[in-house]
Amino acid sequence: MLLGALGSLATTPDARAATPVQTAVTLDGTKPGLTFDGVGAISGGGGNSRLLVDYPEPQRSQLLDYLFKPGYGASLQVLKLEIGGDTNSTDGAEPSIEHTRGTVDCHQGYEWWLAEQAMARNPEIKFYGLSWGAPGWIGNTGSGGNFWSQDTVDYLMSWMGCAAQHHLNVSYLGGWNERGFNAGWYENLKSALLSHGYGSTKVVAADDTWAVADAMATDPAFRNAVDVVGVHYPCGYLGNFTNCPSTPTAQGLGKPLWASENGSEDANDGAGAVARGINRDYLDGRMTSFINWPVIAALYPNLYFSTDGMSIANQPWSGAYTIGKTTWVTAHTTQFAKPGWRYIDAASGYLGGARTNGSYVTLKSANTTDYSTVVETVDATAAQTASFTVTGGLSTGAAHVWSTDLGSTDPSQWFVHTQDVTPKNGTYTLTLQPGRVYTVTTTTGQGKGTATPPPAAPMALPYADDFETPATTTSPTYFTDMNGAFQTVPCGGGRTGTCLRQMAPTSPIRWTDEKHDAPYTIMGDGSWSNYTVSADTLFEQSGGVELLGRVNQQGRNNNGLNAYHLRFSDTGAWSIDKSDTAWNFTTLASGTTTAPGTGHWHTVALSMQNTTLTASIDGVAVGSATDASFTNGQAGLGVAGYQTHQFDNFKLTPGTPATHTGPIASALPGKCVDGNSGAGGTAVQLWDCNGGGAQVWTWSNGTLTHNGKCLDVTGAATANGTPVELWDCNAGANQQWTPQPDGTLKSTQSGRCLDDPGFATTNGTRLAIWDCNAGANQRWTLP
Structure with missing residues (x-):
């Protein structure tokens, strides 16, 4: 147990009620503690950063600064990146670099762009790669695909090569997110990293539960292959993060222990839980890194985890965003301590010896001069005092106090430099108010970004995209994939220019378990009501395409979608269907028209005017239906299965307002x-x-x-x-x-x-x- 020097406490109930809690902390630079590995966040685990890249300037740079720029906002020290697998991994699908065996494209997706932007702001940031799924060709010699295969190890080495092409040094590499572990596979991964010249990259296992530590304790080869034990949600999932234990077995391994995924909390309302977790991971479980999921809520509001992260950025067309309170709770650690600093165990503990009073951790710089103490009083109900005595070579100069009022909705009360205190005879005392996060530090250089966003506004119709104007990434502007991988490529079927193609030719190794996992991509404003969505389509092989309209709420992990679908097959069969958040489909109208066959372009349109839904093929209305289930929603494109069909000339035309x-x-x-x-x-x-x-x-x-x-x-x-x-x-x-x-x-x-x-x-x-x-x-x- 980590104990600070505690002041005496009254013993009678009346005295306890009347006497403020007092805690005495001795900041002794000679005392031991583990090495701090940093606080970071995750881009991935499905599409949560997707809309950030489509933000206009200067708002895009402002958001990136709030995430990564030292002394400005969250000042993240670790960025964990999803290794895309063409499959849904929570609120979206991220593209693979290798849709088919042997064809590697290092420019797929937006994670490379994000990592480059992070490194440009903080050259000391650490990168960490992890897979949620994998492209379908991996392990396809086994039954149904096998992630724990040499194919996957080879795929990860290709991904590492892509990282090198982007001038990114990957410090950490994991296995399969929350899907257990295979000891032999991790041993092969370690060997492959060494043989490919990536010996400095550390292996993290298993991004799941503490069971991996038990296996490592009895398997020396497995233990030697793993450098960091990473577990998810050691404080519990979607809770208050009041208790964050590890296990004696894990602590006995002599390896760094990390909360390699924590969070899943609202950008504002979850700030208190994150404040507890960052401190208590170390106090309770000796974990030296806290990695928040996700990095930012840059995803559409109809997706399940749409408000989780450091900030919310769901309107790239207007540039509007909000910086969450979680940003500033995180900054209370990241702006005041760097990876490589060490905890001082004797100056870390619970205020007054009780969890409900709050917690504190102290870290010292590598030269044992500067220190920072991070205090949270999230659950406290009254003011309390803490006295600090500085010794053992730590600076006895002025200590700077920063504070965040978690109970306030006023951003001006978050991350505020409140006072400076100068020790007298090496000692000073602070009054700690309830519901706060404090940092007491001898360091300087901290700051709070001042950029402000424009007001939010709906996305106007009409809207069109012929896919000829290059977007920042291979995904077209505003489109976010839910399964599969939709990429701009040279058009087929004798058409010149650029078109949108679904690139995943086979079903991936999946992370989610939705019963309908066909590829689709959505875009736009959920307030749209009456409009027509249309696109030119090309069947590359036998199969079907979809236009989606009034796309509304998505079920958790893509386990359903409230939406209308116009489905059209190469046989000429068409139908208007609706789906719900359990992927139950109801056919509202259907029929058959002239078979379009393959290799030719055709125009498909779905009109929604009040309760009337009309399907058109090549400008001719082929049928209609009446349904009042969905009145508003986005638009989208899809394919019936893992087929490589193409789309062009995507258009949204407004109808008559209802x-x-x-x-x-x-x-x-x-x-x-x-x-x-x-x-x-x-x-x-x-x-x-x-x-x-x-x-x-x-x-x-x-x-x-x-x-x-x-x-x-x-x-x-x-x-x-x-x-x-x-x-x-x-x-x-x-x-x-x-x-x-x-x-x-x-x-x-x-x-x-x-x-x-x-x-x-x-x-x-x-x-x-x-x-x-x-x-x-x-x-x-x-x-």
Whole structure:
């Protein structure tokens, strides 16, 4: 156990209640501790960084600075990259560098670009590669594909070669994310790294549970092959991260122990958990690196983990973004200590000896002069004091105090330099308020970025992409793949120019378990309602293509999608189908037209006007259906299986806006949404349904208006509990709402739902936004 020197505590209940907790910490530079390996984050585990590369300047550079620039924002020290496998790996699929055996393309995907940008800002950053899936040719001599094969080792060596081409030094390499381990395979991986000249790259195993440590303890060859024991969610998954243990066996290996994936927390509401976890990983489990999943929420709001990461960046067309509180919680460590510093065990522990008071860890510089102590009081309920005595060669100069108020929604209260204290006779005392993160340090050079984003705005229609204008990567602008790999290539079928092709020819080794795993890619604004999506298509072989419309909520790990599909086969068969978040398909209309065959271009279009859905082939309407399941959503392209069909001239044409007027009824009986006076700034509230003018709303093209004012998320904020109000209509994304099939009304900007707090039924209860949960307090019947 790691103990600081604790002050005396009162023993009677009354005294405990009256006496503030006091903790005495001796900062002794001669005392031992393990080497700090850094705090980082993960780009990958499926598509979470995808939209960042499509942001305009200067917003793209601003976001990158907030992630990687030292002394500016999160100042990340490790960047873990997904090694793409053409398969869904949570909220998207990342492309492989080798779709078919022997054909390596080192320019696939956006991870190389992101790594280069990170290194340009911080040349000392460490890179770490890990696979979630793998292209289908790997191990295909076995039954159904085998990740634990020599093919995979060879594939990883090709990926390492690509990293070298991009002038990236990969410091760490793992196996298969959260899919166990094969000891012999890791031994082969280590041998391959050595024989290919990558001897400095350390092997991490197994990016799963502590079971790998038990296996290593009884297998010397396996133990020798592994340099770092990396486990996922040692503090528990989606919890508060109050307790973060490892195991005695793991600690007995003499290897660095890492939380090689932690987090999965909201960019703002999860900050407290991350603050606990960064400290408590070391205190409880002797883990020397905390790697947050994911690095940024640069993905569409209809995806399951759409608000997790350091920040939220889901509107590349407007440039809008929000810097999450988690950025600043992370900065409390990364801006004040570098990899290679060492913990001081004797100056690390729990305030007053109790977890509920908070925790503290101290790190010292390599020259044993500077130090930084990171303190969190997330669970504390009262102010407490901590006295620090500096000795053992550490600097007795001024200590600089930085603070983040976790209870505040005001960014000006996050990561603030609050005071400097000069030790007297080597000692100083601080008052620690509850619900804070503090750093006390002798270092300088810290800072808080000042860049601000433009306001959010919906993506306007019409929109077209002929794929001739090169994007930053091989993925076309705004398109995010959910399975397979859609890449711009020279057109086939006798057409000149550039087209979009699905590149994965066989089913990959998968990480997710969705029952429908056909490749598709989506793009755009979830508030779109009435529009036509069309594209030219080329069948390279027998199979089918899809146009997707009103793409709405996706199930977790792509286990379903609320959307309409126009399916068209090379045989001439067509159908209009709808899918749900369990991948149940319902055919709404179907038929057969002239078979297009293969090798020729044809134009396919799906029109959605109110409840009427119309399919057209080569400009001729072939059929229609009526369905009211989905009123809004994005567009997309897909193929029926792992086939290499092509697309060109993608177009989105607006229809006639739908307008409906009437009350908005809550699923809580007898309650309606009430606009009160209708003036700008008026709180929107819950009230008994009465048919009065204060309850008349107009729904049109993703907005709700009352007396000419829009339903607005106050201040364009995204945090849980942000109230809604009436405000002048300005086309901001905080005034755009997407109805969901479950009856919820999702804010386009934040991905959170209109919520009646606490299921209250009292007249005048102010409505807010909150994580979507489909409770009766979040279900509404629109006019």
